[in-house]
Amino acid sequence: MTAKTHAEPVIRRRVQITGVVQGVGFRPYVYRLAHECGLAGSVLNDSAGVDIEVQGSPESVRSFLNRLRPEAPPLSRIVTFDVSELSPNGDRNFCIVLSHGTQEQKVLISPDVAICPDCLREMLDPADRRYKYPFINCTNCGPRFTIVRDIPYDRPLTSMSVFPMCAECQREYEDPANRRFHAQPNACWKCGPQVELWDSTGKPLLGRDPIGEAVARIRAGEIVAIKGLGGFHLAVDATNNEAVERLRQRKRRFEKPLAIMVPDVHTAEMFCILNDEIRSTMQCVQRPIVLAPRREGTAIAASVAPGIHELGVFLPYTPLHYLIFAAGQFEALVMTSANLSEEPIAIDNQEALARLGNIADWFLVHNREILIRSDDSVVRVAKDKTRQIRRSRGFVPMPVFLDREVPSVLAVGGELKNTICLTRAKTAFLSQHVGDLENAESFGFFQETVEHLSRILEIEPKAIAYDLHPGYLSSQWALQQSDIRLIGVQHHHAHIASCMAENHLDDKVIGFSLDGTGYGTDGHIWGGEVLVADFAGFDRAFHFDYVPLPGGAAAIHEPWRMALSYLHHHYGADFWNFDIPFLKALDRKKADIVVSMIEKKLNSPLTSSCGRLFDAVAALLGIRNTVSYEGQAAIQLENTMSFETDAAAYSLEISNGLIKTKPLFDELLRDLSAGIPTGQISRRFHNGLINGFVTIARRLRDLHKLDRVCLSGGTFQNFYLAENLVQELESAGFQVFTQSEVPCNDGGLSLGQALIAARQIS
Ligand code: ZN
Ligand code: ZN
Ligand code: FE
Numbered sequence: 001m002t003a004k005t006h007a008e009p010v011i012r013r014r015v016q017i018t019g020v021v022q023g024v025g026f027r028p029y030v031y032r033l034a035h036e037c038g039l040a041g042s043v044l045n046d047s048a049g050v051d052i053e054v055q056g057s058p059e060s061v062r063s064f065l066n067r068l069r070p071e072a073p074p075l076s077r078i079v080t081f082d083v084s085e086l087s088p089n090g091d092r093n094f095c096i097v098l099s100h101g102t103q104e105q106k107v108l109i110s111p112d113v114a115i116c117p118d119c120l121r122e123m124l125d126p127a128d129r130r131y132k133y134p135f136i137n138c139t140n141c142g143p144r145f146t147i148v149r150d151i152p153y154d155r156p157l158t159s160m161s162v163f164p165m166c167a168e169c170q171r172e173y174e175d176p177a178n179r180r181f182h183a184q185p186n187a188c189w190k191c192g193p194q195v196e197l198w199d200s201t202g203k204p205l206l207g208r209d210p211i212g213e214a215v216a217r218i219r220a221g222e223i224v225a226i227k228g229l230g231g232f233h234l235a236v237d238a239t240n241n242e243a244v245e246r247l248r249q250r251k252r253r254f255e256k257p258l259a260i261m262v263p264d265v266h267t268a269e270m271f272c273i274l275n276d277e278i279r280s281t282m283q284c285v286q287r288p289i290v291l292a293p294r295r296e297g298t299a300i301a302a303s304v305a306p307g308i309h310e311l312g313v314f315l316p317y318t319p320l321h322y323l324i325f326a327a328g329q330f331e332a333l334v335m336t337s338a339n340l341s342e343e344p345i346a347i348d349n350q351e352a353l354a355r356l357g358n359i360a361d362w363f364l365v366h367n368r369e370i371l372i373r374s375d376d377s378v379v380r381v382a383k384d385k386t387r388q389i390r391r392s393r394g395f396v397p398m399p400v401f402l403d404r405e406v407p408s409v410l411a412v413g414g415e416l417k418n419t420i421c422l423t424r425a426k427t428a429f430l431s432q433h434v435g436d437l438e439n440a441e442s443f444g445f446f447q448e449t450v451e452h453l454s455r456i457l458e459i460e461p462k463a464i465a466y467d468l469h470p471g472y473l474s475s476q477w478a479l480q481q482s483d484i485r486l487i488g489v490q491h492h493h494a495h496i497a498s499c500m501a502e503n504h505l506d507d508k509v510i511g512f513s514l515d516g517t518g519y520g521t522d523g524h525i526w527g528g529e530v531l532v533a534d535f536a537g538f539d540r541a542f543h544f545d546y547v548p549l550p551g552g553a554a555a556i557h558e559p560w561r562m563a564l565s566y567l568h569h570h571y572g573a574d575f576w577n578f579d580i581p582f583l584k585a586l587d588r589k590k591a592d593i594v595v596s597m598i599e600k601k602l603n604s605p606l607t608s609s610c611g612r613l614f615d616a617v618a619a620l621l622g623i624r625n626t627v628s629y630e631g632q633a634a635i636q637l638e639n640t641m642s643f644e645t646d647a648a649a650y651s652l653e654i655s656n657g658l659i660k661t662k663p664l665f666d667e668l669l670r671d672l673s674a675g676i677p678t679g680q681i682s683r684r685f686h687n688g689l690i691n692g693f694v695t696i697a698r699r700l701r702d703l704h705k706l707d708r709v710c711l712s713g714g715t716f717q718n719f720y721l722a723e724n725l726v727q728e729l730e731s732a733g734f735q736v737f738t739q740s741e742v743p744c745n746d747g748g749l750s751l752g753q754a755l756i757a758a759r760q761i762s
Pocket of ligand 1: 115116117118119120136137138139140141142
């Protein structure tokens with residue numbers, strides 16, 4: 001504001017913004033914008049978000065207001081934006097009012113963010129004081145969630161507390177006009193964390209270029225554990241099959257696909273077929289692993305993702321990653337979570353040495369502590385949306401915004417792909433990926449996550465929601481808590497509630513809840529469920545007819561058992577006369593044992609699982625008799641689909657609340673004997689399910705006058721099924737809702753549990 005003696009009209013406006021607007025460079029941004037527009041006033045953080053007052057000519061104020069939202073910092077997320085009128089006062093300057101005390105506590109901590117273009121440029125500039133500094137960051141980028149010990153988000157309460165800033169860093173930190181104003185992890189060569197290369201006994205290689213050395217080891221085919229943002233990665237050259245094989249053997253992860261990090265999208269294009277959506281998702285600040293269709297015959301080693309038509313690709317996201325690619329000129333690195341199969345990712349230097357000493361040859365470590373683990377996120381880009389498969393680093397702890405206030409509850413999730421969820425007012429916070437709660441280490445991480453997330457979010461839950469399965473460690477933990485209300489939630493109901501919450505639905509819906517396993521209210525194993533549901537409850541309207549699961553968990557690992565179970569269910573002992581390759585290839589002795597288990601009802605719980613139906617069909621078609629990770633047979637069954645000939649469909653019998661597969665198996669076996677190619681059979685199978693589900697939806701619409709359909713459960717990771725079912729339902733006049741922000745698999749379960757429990761106590 002320039003002081004003028006003659007009267008120039010001056011107006012004053014107040015802007016109140018809520019959302020993710022703290023710790024993301026919002027105040028310096030407002031400060032700079034106000035200066036550019038020549039305005040007086042102030043900006044401050046308050047308990048709801050950011051409160052701005054601006055004063056100046058009507059034209060300048062208008063220009064400020066027009067630019068405020070569109071030019072907001074990349075990490076901010078504006079949820080509400082309210083402008084009101086104030087009377088002008090004598091303000092001459094624009095200032096940032098520093099907040100104090102408890103005021104700022106109920107704010108949202110930002111997720112960890114990939115290095116920004118400005119920092120990247122500085123890091124690669126030989127004239128910059130942070131040239132090649134592996135921990136360069138600013139208010140627009142760098143670590144956040146993973147370095148927070150407690151709130152408020154301030155340097156002394158982060159793992160940066162042990163690095164006092166040098167004078168130059170301090171100056172940047174205190175200058176409102178600087179890109180590093182209040183950047184809590186701000187650091188440089190002089191004052192910040194440093195990298196070291198250790199051998200597998202923890203002995204540092206002194207006096208050398210640790211990054212250059214690590215790169216040389218990877219080039220030589222060795223395995224290097226690299227400390228990242230949310231944990232260690234194990235890195236090998238992705239074009240060196242021998243190295244990838246060695247990694248698999250040592251990590252005991254035999255077939256599950258490994259993600260590859262590539263230096264840029266241009267290189268990703270060499271290995272995968274990209275489109276604009278995939279490219280922009282790869283480049284977003286969260287830098288998730290993106291599943292993209294792979295090209296045949298590339299330099300990527302065969303053992304990176306055997307039998308899979310997609311590759312998980314992602315771009316570097318820490319300064320250290322960029323320095324490794326710059327030094328090594330790699331086309332692609334396998335960068336997989338550093339753990340023994342199914343255990344949580346390692347985060348501490350000594351812990352990494354102890355747990356990974358037999359896996360990694362070298363350790364590229366640093367002394368900035370990771371306070372909470374956070375694995376890489378995984379997404380797939382569908383036609384219109386980015387769909388979360390594993391929602392973790394980069395997204396957590398960004399909440400899911402709800403459309404109404406809910407009481408605070410803790411939901412502890414399921415067993416596989418576990419996440420937890422805490423609610424507060426109109427927000428639901430899903431935790432990072434905790435993993436499969438099948439061992440003491442994961443269970444420890446689960447408890448740590450409950451404790452850490454409740455603390456940094458300051459949430460004291462009024463109830464705990466848990467899955468009805470008595471064997472889940474998460475449920476057992478919940479049931480041991482005292483002095484708090486405990487609410488058991490049925491698994492498939494939780495899936496549908498998760499989809500409803502994400503889509504801001506409240507009224508009854510038709511819910512297709514399709515997955516591998518979930519404990520039913522009748523004690524059987526559910527998994528192919530059509531519900532009529534809302535948050536208050538559900539009716540099980542249709543489900544797949546029960547078949548035995550011979551051997552329980554063994555049947556999950558061995559799809560051939562499910563094929564036998566279905567054959568026996570539909571044809572009794574007659575099936576032995578069928579002329580199909582599957583039976584000829586079977587070990588008759590083992591098969592007889594399984595059949596007698598079924599007949600004697602020994603260790604053969606009943607299941608309506610949709611996942612197991614896919615397994616049975618995959619085994620019958622000779623695709624897989626055993627699996628080494630969840631969903632493998634179903635993924636390959638989908639992958640074999642051919643689109644060359646007709647789009648016929650098998651039939652289902654839908655009556656009395658049951659989905660019966662007898663006609664489907666009759667037709668499938670006929671095709672199999674007639675030598676119809678498996679790709680064609682797979683497609684007819686998928687189409688049969690889609691037609692059957694549309695028929696069911698129509699019946700429920702007629703019966704209940706409902707036209708909203710929610711699709712959830714891990715089966716909807718099947719791209720063909722999901723896309724085509726949505727399309728068919730929409731052309732039949734339904735409104736269809738799916739999950740994208742939250743995984744449709746069990747990683748999204750806790751959100752649904754939380755909302756169901758919240759409804760019960762409110
Ligand atoms: Zn930056
Ligand atoms: Zn410094
Ligand atoms: Fe599930």
